[in-house]
Amino acid sequence: MENARRVISVIVLNEASVLSRIVGLFSGRGYNIESLTVAPIPDSKYSRITIVTAGSLRVIEQITKQLHKLIPVLKVYEHADLVEKEMAMVKIPMNESLGDIEALAHAYNGRIVNVGSDTLIAMVADEPSRVGHFLEAIKRFHPKEIVRSGSVALER
Amino acid sequence: MQISGAQMVIEALIAEEVEVVFGYPGGAIMNVYDEIYKQRSFQHILTRHEQAAVHAAEGYAKATGKVGVAMITSGPGFTNGVTGLADAYMDSIPLVVISGQVPMSLIGTDAFQEIDAVGISRPCTKHNYLVTDAADLPRVLKEAFYIARTGRPGPVHVDIPKDVTAQIATFDYSKEVELETYKPTTKGNARQIKKAIEAIAAAKRPLLYLGGGIVSSGAADLVREFSKMTQIPAVETFMARGTLRFDDPLLISMLGMHGFDDRVTGKLSEFAKNAQIIHVDIDPASVSKLVHAHYPIVGDVKNVLEQMMPLAKEQIDPVRYAPWLNTIANFNKLHPLSYTEEGDRLKPQWVIERIGQLLGDKANISTDVGQHQMWTAQFYPFSRPRQWVSSGGLGTMGFGFPAALGVKRADPERVSINITGDGSILMNIQELMTAVEYKLPVINVILNNNFLGMVRQWQTLFYDKRHSQTDLSIQPDFVKVAEAFGGVGYRVTTKEEFDAALKDAVEKNVVTIIDVVVNRFENVLPMVPAGGSLFNMMLEYKEK
Structure with a gap:
């Protein structure tokens, strides 16, 4: 399967070391990060992380599932129409x-x-x-x- | 209640009804150890190595289903414990491991015994915390126990700087945990379950593929009921041994290890390529990770089975599978799991079968890692879940003995046996001291072939018999080693001697080593070469 470019948004609790949990998951499981943007969501205790990555459908599915398993992750969006x-x-x-x-x-x-x-x-x-x-x-x-x-x- | 961080740790352990903590003190965790000295609510067992403390907590957790607790200090204490964390992570064992850390003001200064503990434990724990304020401790500890035991269980690491354990704050240990970002699914999707049952009812050759999640969710009784009612044959993974009784006619045998990992499936494209797969798993990330599931069901297998039961009763006709059961019976006749007796030396498989004959259900069995581990999984007559404690995912040599201590502490009425090899036993042999001090009479059975046998087997088969660094001809006198620590040792070369030694060891109320001299070149069979498909399974091999 071809390696398609994907954009994933991850809503995480704003807490110490949450970014290294996300980034560590990518490097530890051999997934690629093309770009990464992080900022707090106004008036909330969450941050939004936008990750551009590339992989087969199967790899992308694994990435979103593994992200979701992290305790401070609230939501994972794998964008289609954006x-x-x-x-x-x-x-x-x-x-x-x-x-x-x-x-x-x-x-x-x-x-x-x-x-x-x-x-x-x-x-x-x-x-x-x-x-x-x-x-x-x-x-x-x-x-x-x-x-x-x-x-x-x-x-x- | 205004108390110190160290007192909070004690109060939290009491609130969680912890009855035993395995640990090893050191500078950064001393405030907590001072409070351990003052309390009488739980026992602390001093292992002789931090790795052993975590493995013992794993053994305890595996035998009881409760959260195991270990306590270690900063720096080297913590890094010694990491192997245990990684082992528990791979095998989904619920643990809370509390480590000391240098004071907050010294973090980041390369202080004495400082290491970035949460940085190291992050990829090998279900979750971890660095507690920077004693006011957070009650919530963090409550969450740690909750996260460790719910969903897909796993180890949680809590790192506490020394000044935080000295800090006074309010202790309010809530009953409930509210975690907005962590809500594990436990019930299966009703529509998927309905479709799955229809698929089973329409199938000609269904097979239950039982994994370790059945043991951790306490679903073994339901599985027994389900298989009896539907008459569907079953295989167990390495982690699920004991789910069905060894003499259950529907139990075919063990299939590799560990879910759909590489050691079960071999070459993925050839694995069960004509089958429709129903995969029940509490971890959505495990479903379709390697093998595509046609009917994915996310949920606790116990709940899912409860949901399936009434539908299965209505729709599944057990008579339908009779021809399939016949076919399997023929396979078993053609290729039974066996070994041949030859020469004077004992066969390792005989030793394991013999322990089974003599002790059966009366023993809990732990192992180390290597050939002895595979033979135990194959040849021991397991009759209940939690009887079998072994490092499946990480494959940690040195796991067996400390784990067997934890098992003995959890289930003192039964005999706790560690079946081990002459390589593995030396990796945590210092625990003889712990066993003697705390009167945990574990029986260590060394299947001694003077080799790192599993690696030797691969060298024989795939490296043209170049036995690089696997010959362990030079060995200690294990009888004397046992005696030096205050235990009892036996050196055994015949069947009669083995029977006598085991009988004596069971009656002795002290730790023992039975050093059994076995055939040096025995191989574990069947085996699938790495990357090969299951059709290329090696069923026999004759040493030339």
């Missing part, structure tokens, strides 16, 4: 064309967010594949540093 976003920030030397950079970022749901004396920072927030396209396209402006977040996702 809205998924990532963000990226790019630091670019000031000698490039601001207008072109602004236009490119704009096409990917972003803009220039900071302008310093030597560098500027542009950010985008879009679907993961489109963020990938943006990072391809921005290469012509000789980026000095790139940072890319993990995914966040919600079921439609």
